[in-house]
Structures are given as structure tokens and as C-alpha cells.
Amino acid sequence: MLRIAVPNKGSLSEPATTMLKEAGYRTRRTGRELVLVDEANRVEFFFLRPRDIAVYVGQGTVHAGITGRDLLLDSGVSAVEHLPLGFARSTFRFAAPVGTMTSLEDITGRRVATSYDVLVRAFLAQRGVEAQTVHLDGAVESSVQLGVADLIADVVETGTTLRAAGLETFGEPLLSSEAVLITTERHRDEPGLSTLVRRLEGVLRARSYVLVDYDVPVDRLERATALTPGIESPTVSPLQNPDWVAVRAMVPRKDINRVMDELYEVGARAILVSSLLACRL
Ligand SMILES: Nc1ncnc2c1ncn2[C@@H]1O[C@H](COP(=O)(O)OP(=O)(O)OP(=O)(O)O)[C@@H](O)[C@H]1O
Ligand SMILES: O=P(O)(O)OC[C@H]1O[C@H](OP(=O)(O)OP(=O)(O)O)[C@H](O)[C@@H]1O
Ligand SMILES: [Mg+2]
Numbered sequence: 001m002l003r004i005a006v007p008n009k010g011s012l013s014e015p016a017t018t019m020l021k022e023a024g025y026r027t028r029r030t031g032r033e034l035v036l037v038d039e040a041n042r043v044e045f046f047f048l049r050p051r052d053i054a055v056y057v058g059q060g061t062v063h064a065g066i067t068g069r070d071l072l073l074d075s076g077v078s079a080v081e082h083l084p085l086g087f088a089r090s091t092f093r094f095a096a097p098v099g100t101m102t103s104l105e106d107i108t109g110r111r112v113a114t115s116y117d118v119l120v121r122a123f124l125a126q127r128g129v130e131a132q133t134v135h136l137d138g139a140v141e142s143s144v145q146l147g148v149a150d151l152i153a154d155v156v157e158t159g160t161t162l163r164a165a166g167l168e169t170f171g172e173p174l175l176s177s178e179a180v181l182i183t184t185e186r187h188r189d190e191p192g193l194s195t196l197v198r199r200l201e202g203v204l205r206a207r208s209y210v211l212v213d214y215d216v217p218v219d220r221l222e223r224a225t226a227l228t229p230g231i232e233s234p235t236v237s238p239l240q241n242p243d244w245v246a247v248r249a250m251v252p253r254k255d256i257n258r259v260m261d262e263l264y265e266v267g268a269r270a271i272l273v274s275s276l277l278a279c280r281l
Helices: 013-022 050-059 069-075 117-127 160-164 193-208 218-227 253-266
Strands: 002-007 035-038 043-048 064-068 080-084 090-097 111-114 132-135 151-156 167-177 179-183 209-217 235-238 244-252 269-275
Touching: 002 013, 002 050, 002 193, 013 193, 043 050, 050 064, 050 069, 050 179, 064 069, 069 080, 069 117, 069 167, 069 179, 080 193, 111 117, 117 132, 117 167, 151 167, 160 167, 179 193, 193 209, 193 253, 209 218, 209 253, 218 244, 218 253, 244 253, 253 269
Parallel strands: 002 043, 002 064, 111 132, 111 151
Antiparallel strands: 035 043, 064 179, 080 179, 090 151, 090 167, 209 244, 209 269, 235 244
């Protein structure tokens, strides 16, 4: 049976569970279940701390897992990214009290508070910057005010937490992170893993595309389908009125309003947009 590690807490937990549910897998009923066997899909899910997931995957005791790219890099484990999952997007940045630091050189000799020591030390070593790290479990933003560090290196999404602590980012981001499905080279071809990956890809596609249907006069068909080329090719069906045809195609969700405006300009009418529940392309 395929063994998959799923985050049990924190920012990754709920979206990971939602995604697996949309991919047709069983989900746990309470936050207390540690293991869930999905007999129908031949998968066993283990609910583990997000930070530990790379360790379990790296050791090979589970075949794959969902974690953050930043957590994977900080673990130092030789697991590999198999599929980016598009949620828990964040950047990892240095931040210091407003107006005090502008470049990496300013870090020299200072104390950097972080929960991601391995990642931060590797970054500083690579840039030849000598500094001390102070390990904290969380709420890292408070460390400067409380005097245990001079600056921090932490996850930034909206920047709200930083601002509340009187800090601002400086220098280039250490990395961009998001949730990722990880595995090891030796488990990459595990039976069932390719099915899980295909299902998750289906969910990602269904989230990023919509289905558009419209009617268009035959003499404008070419201009209209140039706007909606679809993935392979749009479906064109005859209508009772021989001067018109119906078209159906997938369109990136982010483009749909512009595409609808342009279709209307071209002469398309009855433009209908629907969400996709799932797909396999
Ligand atoms: N505010 C956020 N926005 C987006 N991603 C985030 C945010 N906070 C944490 N993450 C991401 O979630 C993962 C961190 O997992 P972690 O379990 O530490 O989440 P958490 O929300 O910080 O949980 P905890 O409540 O235990 O601190 C990392 O990949 C990190 O980049
Ligand atoms: O840029 P923002 O939108 O403010 O989000 C970033 C904050 O979110 C996370 O904190 P979390 O709530 O997980 O608390 P923690 O620091 O204790 O992990 C992260 O560690 C940052 O502190
Ligand atoms: Mg946190």
C-alpha cells in the first residue's frame, strides 16, 4: 500500500486535506486521527508535523509527503520535489527594524533569529557573510523587540506580522516557497504514486482553468477560436441555424474576463463560463 505523509497542523494542513479530498481520497473525520487507511485507493495516510515530513520521506518509511519547500530545504534531507502544489505560497526573507539595514553586508556580526537555521546558515555561508543564528520555534518577529536578536529571517506572506513588529524586509529573498509533494529517487516509481500525482495535477488544472461555451457566426469562427485555442483544440458543434456554431474550450481562469470581452467584440454570444470539478488531461 502507498504510504503518504500529510501535515497535521499549521498553514499546510487544511489546504492539503482539501486537495486530497478533491483528488478523491478519504479524509480524516477528526484532527486526532494519526493514520487513515483508504482501502479503495490502496493508500495509507499518516498525519505528521509538517517539519518532520521530509525526515520520514528521506528515511523511506513513507513513500511521499506534502510539506513546504522551505521546510524541505531546512531539513537537509535528500528528498526531492515531485510536484509543486500551489498553496501556502510565501517568501523567506531577512527583516530588521525599519531603517536599520539595507543589504546583506549589514548582517555581518549580527544575531539572526529564525526557525530555519539550516537554510539561513547555508545561505549566509554561500554569500560569505558571517553571523550568528538564534533558533526560535515561532513568533520570530518578536525576538528583536525582546532583545534576543538584531534581525530575523522568516516566512513572509502579506508582511502584516512584520509591520506589526516594526520590521521591514531587506536584501533579496532567500527563496520562494509553496507546498510541494516530495518523494525520494528510490520511491519515485512506487505503484500508486503516479496515480496520486496525476490526480493532484487534475485538481491543479481544474483550479486554474474554466470551461467556456459560446455561440458564434460561422464567418467569425476562426477569430473566436484564436482567442480560445483550448488545450488540444476547441470543440466546434453545429447549431440548428447553419450560420452559427457552438464552441467549447478550456481557458486559464485568470484570463477569462478578458477573453469574454474579446469574444463578445468578435461577435460571440451566449458566452457561458463554468468551473471544473476535476479533470485528467
Ligand atoms: N502566513 C503564511 N502564508 C503562507 N504560507 C505560510 C504562512 N505561514 C507558514 N507558511 C508555510 O507553511 C509551512 C510552515 O509550516 P508550519 O507548520 O510551520 O506552519 P505554521 O502555520 O507556521 O504552523 P505553526 O502554527 O505550527 O507555526 C511553510 O512551508 C511555510 O512557508
Ligand atoms: O506575512 P504574513 O501574512 O504576516 O505571514 C507570515 C507569518 O505567518 C507565519 O506565522 P504563524 O502564524 O505560523 O506563527 P509562527 O511564527 O508562530 O509560526 C510566519 O511564521 C510569519 O510569522
Ligand atoms: Mg508558523
